[in-house]
Amino acid sequence: MYDVKVYDRNTEANRQLSPHIQVHEVACGDGSRPVFISQTLIDILENIRVHFGAPLHINSGYRTVSYNASVKDSSPKSQHCSGLAADIWVEGHTPAEVYAYADQLLGNHGGLGIYNTFVHIDVRADKSRFDYRT
Numbered sequence: 040m041y042d043v044k045v046y047d048r049n050t051e052a053n054r055q056l057s058p059h060i061q062v063h064e065v066a067c068g069d070g071s072r073p074v075f076i077s078q079t080l081i082d083i084l085e086n087i088r089v090h091f092g093a094p095l096h097i098n099s100g101y102r103t104v105s106y107n108a109s110v111k112d113s114s115p116k117s118q119h120c121s122g123l124a125a126d127i128w129v130e131g132h133t134p135a136e137v138y139a140y141a142d143q144l145l146g147n148h149g150g151l152g153i154y155n156t157f158v159h160i161d162v163r164a165d166k167s168r169f170d171y172r173t
């Protein structure tokens with residue numbers, strides 16, 4: 040689960056983490072150079088991308104602790120800070136569809152949260168599911 044690797048957003052921005060996902064897509068929104076991300080997470084995102092056959096957008100992947108603190112309603116223990124989480128949406132598909140498929144993939148592990156416009160996915164060891172739709 041904790042197969043987090045580190046990349047350099049300056050020199051490896053376009054490096055392929057999977058056939059459809061590059062380093063810059065999961066880099067922290069504050070421009071920080073190191074990018075920590077779990078390959079297990081990437082493999083799940085790639086699976087989702089291929090399953091739906093449509094562009095998958097990553098709103099947020101890795102976050103530094105300081106950047107995370109600036110994100111509205113974020114948890115101080117956010118899985119994003121460990122490189123274990125991504126907030127995603129898939130073109131042409133609702134968050135409910137993406138959530139349902141990701142739930143099948145994760146089984147009895149990992150975190151999933153559904154929001155109005157995106158889905159949070161993380162690869163924590165235990166199981167967590169939450170609904171933040173308003």
Ligand SMILES: [Zn+2]
Pocket residue numbers: 119124125126159160
């Ligand atoms: Zn998230």
